[in-house]
Amino acid sequence: MNIQAIKVIYKYEMLRAWKTLLQSFASPVISTILYFVVFGSAIGGRIEQVEGVSYGAFIVPGLIMLALLTHSIANASFGIFFPKFTGTIYEILSAPISFIEILIGYVGAAATKSFIIGIVILATAGFFVPLEIAHPVWMLTFLVLTCISFSLFGFIIGLWAVDFEKLQLVPLLVITPLVFLGGSFYTIDMLPPAWQTVTLFNPVVYLISGFRWSFFEVSDVSVWISLGVVSSFLMLCLVTVWWMFKTGYRLKH
Amino acid sequence: MKPIISISHLSKTYAGGFTALNNISLDITEGEILALLGPNGAGKTTLISIICGIVNATSGSVSVAGYDSNKHYRAARALIGLVPQELTLGAFDTVWNTLCFSRGLFGKKSNPAYIEQLLKDLSLWEKKNSLLMTLSGGMKRRVLIGKALSHEPSILFLDEPTAGVDVELRKDMWALVRKLRKSGVTIILTTHYIEEAEEIADRVGIINKGELLVVDDKLALMHKLGKRQLMIDLEQSISLIPESLLDWELELSNKGKSLIYTYDPRNERTGIAELLRAIDVAKLSLRDVNTSQTSLEDIFINLVNQ
Structure with missing residues (x-):
């Protein structure tokens, strides 16, 4: 294994985040604080408890997931798209590196950044609402799996995109609606029956449900189903990236 | 001698149907400098890109030091450094960091002393902490060489x-290529300029329309391709070349006011002195005389037409 290559790619990507510290870490935290102010305090004050949990605390797992998903995708997609755009990707392609090593470097760095954002938001939430984590190991498991799988998904978008418009297309038109309709701010049974069925086709529902269960033992679906869906998504992304590197799709044309 | 790179029946057809390479076979000997000449779109960059792993071949194979470039890509690629044609560099890295990054990509542990010497050899040491976007085009070219050698x-x-590239940097590069060759590095360069190939290459290959037209020892090839022309301007135009000058196979141009004599400068006798005397005997008055090298394009046209 080319450990040196993994190290330099990881370090390079982390350094990129460090150079844009405000944009990378402060911006998501500020956005989440605004969500707490608007939904937790202004609107949440008028909503009674949801499944025995105060509304302010109830939305914390959803808000963390919202930030994790968007930042995992943004970090990883930009990380690989930019070398493609500038042409410096030639260096990665001509180096003695396997696709797994490239993934560990780029996706590892993107996932680390998202993980840090998740932890910072969690800590920030503690200032606004009383938080207890019923199953810390499950919470960390969902946190890590989500960071990795959506960074992988972002990496795929970065490989697929041929211009900046396409780079933004999937996060804006697919991910944001899925997250907002994925139960960040409500439980499924608060929806009309028809929409409850439709919602079950949204994979983000399973993520947020599992993550919320690890906090409050409240979930829309079984935690094992949530784990299965996240793991399946991770595997699907891995297979897709493997195929893209094997065929050179949008890389070696 | 066993080739360090062996290319066998290599072809590349892009998705749009354009055939960039057509059944190319070539052996490159360890320690030599091979110049690949060809016009734009000839397939030179595609050939290099396939060897380096940047582009997938449609068919054929490449082995580097005996390692198949697909099956044993790690061993094959570890031996290769590539300086791309375009100035493809990140904007926000420093010179030092970008060279260290490249070295790490190839699995080599950090070696500040080597990188320092490399930067000094490339006259970049003073710029080691400069951002890449602040460098001139020539310096960026040097950085790319540094990355490839890191x-x-x-x-x-x-x-x-x-x-x-300006003349000074071009000469610096030629000196660097010679120095690398002395240290045992095999060098493959692509160029439009026949003079460049003549200056530094041991062997020359000519590619056109994805086909390798010829590969030969430089001196042998220069002997075939290195024709020169003598342009003789006359005071008065003529409609026919005098019979006494037919042995030189002259061409009449410029509405009869110029005679063109194509000759090989490497011949012991070029025939120029005899021609000038014969022109004098034929009572033709000279206005001016100048020589020119046959352009690479002319040579290509000749080769393609053959």
Whole structure:
């Protein structure tokens, strides 16, 4: 294994985040604080408890997931798209590196950044609402799996995109609606029956449900189903990236 | 001698149907400097890109030091350094960091002393902490060379290294290429300029429309291709070349006011002195005389037409 290559790619990507510290870490935290102010305090004050949990605390797992998903995708997609755009990707392609090593470097760095954002938001939430984590190991498991799988998904978008418009297309038109309709701010049974069925086709529902269960033992679906869906998504992304590197799709044309 | 790179029946057809390479076979000997000549779109960059792993071949194979470039890509690529044609560099890295990054990509541990010496050899030491976006085009070209050499490769590909480069940097590059060759590095360079190939190459290959037209020892090839022309301007135009000058196979141009004599400068006798005397005997008055090298394009046209 080319450990040196993994190290330099990881370090390079982390350094990129460090150079844009405000944009990378402060911006998501500020956005989440605004969500707490608007939904937790202004609107949440008028909503009674949801499944025995105060509304302010109830939305914390959803808000963390919202930030994790968007930042995992943004970090990883930009990380690989930019070398493609500038042409410096030639260096990665001509180096003695396997696709797994490239993934560990780029996706590892993107996932680390998202993980840090998740932890910072969690800590920030503690200032606004009383938080207890019923199953810390499950919470960390969902946190890590989500960071990795959506960074992988972002990496795929970065490989697929041929211009900046396409780079933004999937996060804006697919991910944001899925997250907002994925139960960040409500439980499924608060929806009309028809929409409850439709919602079950949204994979983000399973993520947020599992993550919320690890906090409050409240979930829309079984935690094992949530784990299965996240793991399946991770595997699907891995297979897709493997195929893209094997065929050179949008890389070696 | 066993080839360090062996290319066998290599072809590349892009998705749009364009055939960039057509059944190319070529052996490159360890320690030599091979110049690949060809016009734009000839397939030079595609050939290099396939060897380096940047582009997938449609068919054929490449082995580097005996390692198949697909099956044993790690061993094959570790030996190769590539200087691309375009100035493809990140904007926000420093010179030092970008060289260290390249070295790490090839699995080599950090070696500040080697990188320092490399930067000094490339006259970049003073710029080690400069951001890449602040460098001139010539310096960026040097940085690309530094990146390619950062992992101490034994094979170096230079894809049109002197395109758009000033005379001073071009001479520096030639000196660097010679120095690398002395240290045992095999060098493959692509160029438009026949003079460049003549200056530094051991062997020359000519590619056109994806086909390798000829590969030969430089001196042998220069002997075939290195024709020169003598342009003789006359005071008065003529409609026919005098019979006494037919032995020189002259061409009449410029509405009969010029005679063109094509000759080989490497011949012991070029025939120029005899021609000038014969013109004098034929009572033709000379206005001016100048010589020119047959352009690479002319040579290509000749080769393609053959």
